[in-house]
Amino acid sequence: MIDAATAPKEEKEADHHPYFRPKDAATLILIDRSGEKPKVLVGKRHDNVVFMPGKFVFPGGRVDKSDNRVPVAASITKELEANLLKGSPKIAASRARALAVAAIREACEETGLCLGRKVDQKVTLEGAWKPFSDAGLLPDPSSLFLIARAITPPGRVRRFDTRFFTADASAITHRVEGVIHPDAELVELVWVEIGSKPLADLHAMTKNVLNELDRRLATGPLHHDAPVPFFHFYGGKMQKDVLGA
Template structure:
């Protein structure tokens, strides 16, 4: 059964655009009494959500399904990604998880990977992994939510929001965050703190789901995964695959 979410409503100031697959990574630091999440402030001149506080993420690239990885995505994570419509392939599910890692490294300089015996043949956005002797490692990712941007927006994404523990960070690239970058600032903030109060409604929804999962203990693949999508003039919340 769908549940209406009042935070998002229909907009008609842009023509209909088909949403494209995207992935977002929420890094979680549980070393203290209250979990912290890593958020970034977007540049004021970017097209999508200028100046907003966001999690690192972006659209899936063509090569994301072919990049070698240190370990495969867990079968339970793949099963979660394959739920819902439109149906996707296991290769696409893998690409979504890998895209979350790539985007996080590109936008924050934080790379989730494992050491590899030989220098991996990675180039382009994956060069930092090759330089550090790493392969990307999606084995520690958990699917928290899926959300589709409502019609009428200048950009539309079918986004899978993943979470991973900060201990998965294997390499840091200096100089990624600066005044002219896509993200101009990074900060670790406690869940429920004031810096997280003025967020995009969907970002708040995702954080709420993450907080609920973390309150129940370590993240697990068998928890319900909410799916936020537009229907009947409002954003609806379903359980993915239900």
Template sequence: MTDAANASTEAKKEEKEADHHPYRRPVDAATLILVDRTASIPKVLVGKRHDKVVFMPGKFVFPGGRVDKSDNRVPVAAPIPQALEGNLLKGSPKISASRAKSLAVAAIREACEETGLCLGRKSSGATPKLEGAWKPFTEAGLLPDPSGLFLIARAITPPGRVRRFDTRFFTADASAITHRVEGVIHPDAELIELVWVEIGSKPLADLHPMTKNVLGELERRLATGPLKHDAPVPFFHFYGGKMQKDVLA
């Protein structure tokens, strides 16, 4: 089935759901797609969700989740690149620089929480003591490092869904992983398995249609060479029951 057919099928499901659920404002979320480009065909990291979780049981997904209120206050090893901030500030509604930072930081936090893979860097001075989800960074003497992130796409969950997210999809090279937390992936965890898979391989065929659209954008950008911040960033959203694809401006 083509992406267009998938999108049409999803739109029909969403229109049906809209009859049962009131309008919900989407909440900010971030997803991180880690890429290994050491071989001729790039590989991306996906996790298999537990069969008993409510959302997308048994599916392969990229790590991600909603932004926490504290994400913009977390100290970082380096600021987000100006060009990345510029991309995050594009679109509507307009957001602040601190909110842009929180989106990038949330992508790093979610990846570490769900996969145990942390993108950080040694701080130049004494490392601030971080708690909660950030404790692994403190234990490794690191601060989260969003300087190697690139924005690939933005997508908003259609109206009518029980959960709605305004998600920014980031990517980073696997070489940015500087710390691994053992024991995060196990049979009773949210993600029970991590797999590096070649783009275009079978496990990725079962991704959510919107996620496949984003992955297609990433594949096209990887094919042109090193990632650049000035590449157009697509914005997927639904209007009148149909998926629209615009470019953030």
């Protein structure tokens, strides 16, 4: 799990470090729109972990090699692919797919919630993808929307180039039992309204992304081809651009 566009406290003072190329990463923000106000799913980290103990976070992490190879039930939409391909450095379509798939894998690993689709013919998957095949599913990234992209500032020991995705809770098709428990990395899952108290401790960059999500939800249904903000740092200051602009 990562805090998508920042670093631990001890790293924030480490601006003298050599340049580190950001690692591709993905975060998934699940939304429940069944009530009067939309809610997002956050997990509470164990009090004894070194990084962000006791904080509420969204599932996310680095792209894994398996994300490039795992079969999927449906492709990402052409509009989503086009948005993922915008910006620099240039990436291949296969990398765009892997970013979306990584968000699904991380969500399953950290929360036990799987976004997949039933398939007629059983496919055996291994490692982090085994819960999908055990349930007769293949991961389904077609339900994902890209909300933002953010890059950790230069000078940090760990840097991530994170794509923030969102999906509706209705896309959850399977729950892996036993992932959330008192001794796990995440000890609790909570659905909370955007702007509520549990989200007050989120990093400023993550709050920026949530504000963008809130703004888009207020305008109606989400669209795959909506403009995507890109948060990055130049000259020590945060910049907000639009991908492809």
